[in-house]
Amino acid sequence: MNVNEEWRVALRVIDKIERAGFEAVIVGGAVRDFLLDRTVNDVDVATSALPSEVKQIFSATVDVGIEHGTILVLDEGEPIEVTTYRTEGTYTDYRRPEEVTFVRSLEQDLERRDFTINAMAIKKDGTIIDLFGGKQDIEQKVIRAVGNATVRFREDALRMLRAIRFSAQLGFSIEQKTLEAIKVDSDLIDFIANERIAMEMAKMWKSDYVYNGLRLLIDSRLARYLVGNFPEQINQWKQFKTAKPEVGWAYLCLLNRQDFQKIADFYHFSRKEKTFIRDVLNAYDALQSKWTAMDYFSTNLDVLETAYDFAIWQNLDVPFAKESIQKVKNSLPIQSRDQLAINGNDLIAWTSRKKGPWIKVALDAAIIAVLHGYTENNAENLKEWFLNDFINER
Numbered sequence: 226m227n228v229n230e231e232w233r234v235a236l237r238v239i240d241k242i243e244r245a246g247f248e249a250v251i252v253g254g255a256v257r258d259f260l261l262d263r264t265v266n267d268v269d270v271a272t273s274a275l276p277s278e279v280k281q282i283f284s285a286t287v288d289v290g291i292e293h294g295t296i297l298v299l300d301e302g303e304p305i306e307v308t309t310y311r312t313e314g315t316y317t318d319y320r321r322p323e324e325v326t327f328v329r330s331l332e333q334d335l336e337r338r339d340f341t342i343n344a345m346a347i348k349k350d351g352t353i354i355d356l357f358g359g360k361q362d363i364e365q366k367v368i369r370a371v372g373n374a375t376v377r378f379r380e381d382a383l384r385m386l387r388a389i390r391f392s393a394q395l396g397f398s399i400e401q402k403t404l405e406a407i408k409v410d411s412d413l414i415d416f417i418a419n420e421r422i423a424m425e426m427a428k429m430w431k432s433d434y435v436y437n438g439l440r441l442l443i444d445s446r447l448a449r450y451l452v453g454n455f456p457e458q459i460n461q462w463k464q465f466k467t468a469k470p471e472v473g474w475a476y477l478c479l480l481n482r483q484d485f486q487k488i489a490d491f492y493h494f495s496r497k498e499k500t501f502i503r504d505v506l507n508a509y510d511a512l513q514s515k516w517t518a519m520d521y522f523s524t525n526l527d528v529l530e531t532a533y534d535f536a537i538w539q540n541l542d543v544p545f546a547k548e549s550i551q552k553v554k555n556s557l558p559i560q561s562r563d564q565l566a567i568n569g570n571d572l573i574a575w576t577s578r579k580k581g582p583w584i585k586v587a588l589d590a591a592i593i594a595v596l597h598g599y600t601e602n603n604a605e606n607l608k609e610w611f612l613n614d615f616i617n618e619r
């Protein structure tokens with residue numbers, strides 16, 4: 226059983242709500258992950274108590290989303306989100322309900338949820354409430370919309386992409402009617418903010434079954450509305466595997482290099498992501514000939530290892546093992562600029578020249594000289610190299 230501390234807090238909170246005369250259960254993703262024996266992340270509690278009633282039961286609460294019925298309860302200092310059972314009113318723009326209505330019945334709350342595997346609840350005593358066959362779908366590894374798939378997707382078109390992301394994470398197939406409904410309404414994904422799309426794709430990159438997910442993206446027609454040439458490049462994703470979403474973005478950019486800016490804009494890359502991607506692509510290019518000592522010195526290990534993986538996924542011949550990257554890096558005479566035994570002041574003292582851009586040029590040359598073994602990394606040898614080789618050659 227894969228329950229964590231948050232789960233225990235949830236059970237304690239449920240107990241307190243029940244003592245006050247209301248119903249409360251753990252719902253949604255936590256129940257799904259519990260049944261799958263996967264790590265449970267966010268534990269959500271749902272209750273028949275209204276937000277005002279929840280606030281009366283607990284002395285410390287924060288109104289994090291009270292208009293949607295969500296209260297953050299700090300129980301014995303530990304936070305847990307408690308949401309009142311609700312139904313959602315009419316939806317506008319295929320992305321958000323106009324209003325939510327609080328209800329006292331768990332059944333109504335569960336039937337507005339997206340997929341059967343996400344529409345179960347678990348009581349304090351461990352009883353599972355499964356009104357739509359979620360347990361069976363978990364056993365049969367199927368993503369199936371609750372009730373009418375078209376209705377569910379028109380309520381929130383992002384659910385179409387969620388179906389595919391869950392499928393990529395869990396290795397599940399998408400039930401036929403659910404998949405058909407996505408095909409029919411795939412264009413509605415255009416109503417969804419790109420940030421939300423990017424968050425789903427980021428979860429997809431970290432999934433165990435990315436290739437299958439991308440196939441579904443194509444089959445469901447959703448790929449047409451995303452940036453990236455998935456249909457033509459699908460085979461290049463066969464070996465892709467990562468724990469870091471930025472590696473997925475970088476690989477997408479590698480495959481669609483001419484569209485880097487378009488991809489970066491569409492998926493709203495952060496500055497940090499852009500830097501990582503550029504570094505990886507540069508390291509990948511450098512690998513086409515051979516990484517120099519300077520490449521090993523100036524590039525982070527994770528960037529080099531990612532570029533190495535890309536070469537493997539591209540079926541390139543790489544004549545060394547991935548483990549050797551770290552070894553080569555560790556065996557360099559210096560690991561960083563500040564390990565150089567001299568600095569700008571030394572250069573000024575040795576030459577009586579004024580401060581200027583020449584110092585950086587000379588220090589860069591000194592690093593290269595040390596990396597290549599032209600001089601040892603100590604002040605005496607570096608001075609000799611500097612006065613004899615560096616200055617004399619200019």
Ligand SMILES: Nc1ccn([C@@H]2O[C@H](COP(=O)(O)OP(=O)(O)OP(=O)(O)O)[C@@H](O)[C@H]2O)c(=O)n1
Pocket residue numbers: 252253254255266267337338339340343344381383384387
């Ligand atoms: N578009 C959405 C988003 C969420 N939900 C419901 O709200 C629950 C919680 O949503 P969320 O935290 O976004 O996702 P999880 O299912 O918990 O999965 P993950 O944490 O992997 O995103 C879901 O299980 C589902 O019951 C839904 O019906 N429709």
